[in-house]
Amino acid sequence: MATRLQSANFSGSGTRRSNRGRDALWLYLVISIVFLGMEVVSSAIPSQVRAYAGDVVSPVLTLLEKPVRAVQSGLERVVGVSDIYLENETLKDENARLKQWREAAMQLSRENEQLRTILKVPKREVTPAATARVIGVGGGAFERSILIGAGSRDNVRYNLPVVDSEGLVGRVLHVGFLSSRVLLVTDLNSRVPVRLERSGELAIAEGQNEVFMRLRFFPEEADIRIGDRFLTSGHGGVFPPDIPVARVSNIDADIITLEPLGLLDKLNYVRVMDYQAVPDDVELLEAEQSNE
Structure with missing residues (x-):
C-alpha cells in the first residue's frame, strides 16, 4: 500500500513539473513574440530592456571575470617564468661561446702584435x-x-x-x-x-x-x-x-x-x-x- 502511495506521489510530482515546464516555455515564447513585434514596429522598448539587462548583468559579469583574470594572469606568469628560464639557458650557452671566441680573438691579437714587432711592420690605424x-x-x-x-x-x-x-x-x-x-x-x-x-x-x-x-x-x-x-x-x-x-x-x-x-x-x-x-x-x- 505504501509503495503504491509513493508511486502515485512521484507520478503526480513529475506531471506537475512537466506542466510547469510547458507553461514556462509558452510564457517565454509569448514574451519573445511580443519583443519581436516591438522590434518590427521600431519600438524603443526592446532597446531599453536590453540596456537595463546589460546594466543588471554587467556587475555580475565583472565579478565573475575577476577570478578568471586572476587564473589567466597566474598561468601567464608561469609561462613567462618558463620562457625566462629557457632564454636564460640560451644566453648562458651563447655567453660561453662568446667567451671562447673572445679568448681566441685575444690570442690572435697578441700573436699579431708579436709578429708586427718581429717584422717591424708599421701600424695602419687611421685616426x-x-x-x-x-x-x-x-x-x-x-x-x-x-x-x-x-x-x-x-x-x-x-x-x-x-x-x-x-x-x-x-x-x-x-x-x-x-x-x-x-x-x-x-x-x-x-x-x-x-x-x-x-x-x-x-x-x-x-x-x-x-x-x-x-x-x-x-x-x-x-x-x-x-x-x-x-x-x-x-x-x-x-x-x-x-x-x-x-x-x-x-x-x-x-x-x-x-x-x-x-x-x-x-x-x-x-x-x-x-x-x-x-x-x-x-x-x-x-x-x-x-x-x-
Missing part, C-alpha cells in the same frame, strides 16, 4: 680628421656628391677618404673653411681600387651616376659570386686598405654590378679619415733603415 654632419646633397645627371659641415678649420684636406658606419662613402673633392664637398663612390668620376674579400683578386669599382657601381679590370679567371664583398685595396694612395666598399648584386656575362655598402641614400653623419699614404720608395727606405 679621424673630423666627424661632420651632412648639410646638403648634390645630385643630378652628372653629379653625385654631398656637402658636409667640416672644412679646413677642422683639418679636412683635399682627397681625404670619407666613411660612414657601414663602409666607404667617397673622398673630399673641394675644401672650404667651414664646409667641404664629398664626391660619392657612385659618381661617374669615382674610381676605387678594390680587392675581393674572399680571395684577394684586385679590380676597380667605378661609379655610374646611378644607385649601383660597376666592377672593372678584374681577372677573367676570378671566381666572383653574388654576395661577395669588395674592400679597398690601398693601391693608389687615396684610400686606406680594408674599408668595405660594395657587395656584388648582379652578374650578367662580363658586367658585374656592385651595391655600395655605405648608406648613401640616408647619410646623416660621416667621418673624414686623416689618411696620408706613404710612397713605396719611402716605405722601402724606412724598412732598410730599421733593418740597419
